[in-house]
Ligand code: SF4
């Protein structure tokens with residue numbers, strides 16, 4: 001299985017798996033030892049192009065996953081909240097985030113918002129930047145956000161010591177656009193032939209981008225796309241499903257593998273949404289910060305963490321299910337996540353009206369027992385296949 | 392249980408809010424429009440200047456909790472697909488709407504406009520997404536930036552002012568068919584500032600020994616008018632001026648607050664409390680404190696509708712800017728280090744013996760980081776802390792035995808420290 005980039009599927013997956021297993025974030029420490037700068041970005045979305053433009057590594061912090069035994073992180077949070085901030089703080093206490101020159105936390109939800117305060121109280125000398133994303137979709141929202149992007153750029157430049165030019169920003173937006181395009185192509189291939197792009201494998205390869213420099217990740221995705229296109233894999237008798245609700249805290253890879261073993265082929269998902277966010281490329285002609293601001297306000301996906309003034313999110317889910325020819329929808333959500341869970345009634349109603357079956361699942365990034373998921377997903381997949389046969 | 396006892400301020404508060412609920416219920420028939428909005432960062436002076444009727448879904452939810460109706464509404468919302476682990480205020484409110492929208496004793500009118508004042512809580516956006524779906528009402532959006540860096544910047548203020556001017560006011564003009572009248576707004580702001588002066592004196596009265604008020608349990612009654620529909624009215628000014636006099640009389644006589652079970656006896660412990668109360672067990676919780684001789688001398692919950700004791704006043708000379716500053720300055724919009732500094736100040740200024748966090752499962756805005764807040768207050772202010780957990784209006788999460796045990800151990804620790 002040799003591709004034109006002289007990398008095999010096994011090699012790509014092995015590299016992605018190694019990065020996935022790097023719970024203690026040694027990759028970041030090595031990058032730092034080599035003289036590089038690192039800016040951590042919390043989910044769901046931060047315009048990491050600004051970090052890349054400054055020559056720093058944007059590290060997408062997705063928590064510790066099942067490999068991290070959270071000991072100290074729990075002490076700072078009450079019981080009824082999701083797992084992500086616990087593992088992030090635990091990583092901080094262990095020193096795994098010492099490599100960060102800056103942490104950028106977006107206004108995804110109140111958990112992350114308050115995490116900025118926890119961070120400041122625990123580590124007053126470590127810079128943290130709160131990015132208040134606009135909830136408005138008009139000129140006021142653009143203007144407010146544009147000012148924040150300018151502040152973010154100034155802070156990134158300050159901590160990295162870099163002078164960031166307009167060309168640097170354009171180059172970084174170009175790389176991010178390439179990544180979006182490749183992810184889009186992988187998404188299309190998966191819809192056409194789910195067996196060619198297994199969801200768990202794709203997730204590993206996408207997740208590698210959390211720790212790789214964007215340019216390197218683009219190369220990895222190019223190789224992976226080529227391999228997926230050219231490697232014959234057997235078709236499976238599976239149910240096509242769409243997965244929603246995983247835009248922030250990530251389910252462990254075991255969760256996705258369990259879905260596959262239970263007979264579900266995930267043909268669309270919102271896993272690691274922040275790495276792509278926009279369905280279309282960001283404009284390369286406009287002044288870069290203007291382009292990023294306008295893109296966020298006008299082109300963002302209907303993610304649960306953005307206010308949906310027009311009430312489009314339920315219809316968008318139905319459209320996505322139809323576009324991906326999904327037979328059913330898995331509404332997955334991290335436990336205690338108000339952002340994802342409060343959407344459920346409206347999404348369920350829209351799916352039901354459209355005649356699209358759905359099932360609800362909850363997870364935590366450190367879940368290790370997938371018995372209930374296997375049971376639920378297996379029953380759902382069987383039912384979907386049965387309906388398909390009857391139809 | 393003995394009948395609930397109340398001081399005069401509480402009785403008058405109830406009558407005022409009752410009258411408002413009745414007025415709101417009649418709004419449709421009398422040709423007035425109803426606007427739903429949230430307590431933190433509410434623009435009530437602006438709403439009054441348009442003669443619309445404000446309704447606060449959190450208040451409706453907490454009142455449902457106090458009269459033990461919330462559990463039924465929560466089940467209703469869960470039947471409609473809501474998860475167990477989300478904010479119970481939202482579920483209570485949504486469940487009530489689905490069940491036919493019968494409010495506390497009165498019919499809560501349907502909204503003509505949803506004024507989404509997004510101050511200090513991301514769940515507010517989700518809440519009004521749900522209500523917009525149920526009521527099909529238009530939304531006026533006011534995004535209030537978070538004070539993550541511990542200060543209000545010009546950029547933040549400008550953004551809020553621009554939204555009030557370009558979105559909220561036009562939405563109210565469309566709703567009512569009236570032009571915005573800045574002089575009416577100024578007049579309401581002037582009245583707000585007067586009520587805020589008197590209200591702040593009531594808050595400060597807890598510095599006295601014994602404290603004439605309970606600044607948490609008792610204060611939730613006193614804040615009713617100023618946090619909700621009546622700030623900016625002459626009625627509220629009169630209410631707070633009389634309340635100030637009433638509290639002053641109690642203080643001079645060396646009397647403490649009136650609890651639901653009668654006047655409080657000896658005040659053995661002066662406490663600062665962080666977090667909202669449990670409404671379904673409100674009386675029970677207060678009794679646990681008062682029976683043990685614990686009076687609350689300062690609380691953060693009573694600052695969610697405005698931080699007047701740190702000097703903020705609505706300002707008729709800067710009408711839109713002062714509305715913006717009000718929204719930006721509410722307690723849940725403060726960073727955790729700001730909240731810590733405030734609590735530390737309360738412990739010092741009010742000579743508190745201890746600090747209690749009442750952490751409610753529902754609320755991430757308040758809750759995330761509270762264990763660290765507790766630890767830091769203990770370390771910096773040198774007083775013991777206590778962590779209690781329950782919920783706002785979901786009674787499944789209140790355990791009397793658990794709360795009692797923790798509170799008792801905490802108060803014993805204070806006693807032992809004194810003896811040492
Ligand atoms: S998983 Fe949900 S609640 Fe947790 S940080 Fe992410 S958006 Fe917030």
Ligand code: SF4
Pocket residue numbers: 449478479480481511512513514515723753754755756757783
């Ligand atoms: S999360 Fe907290 S602040 Fe937000 S609506 Fe619920 S109780 Fe209120």
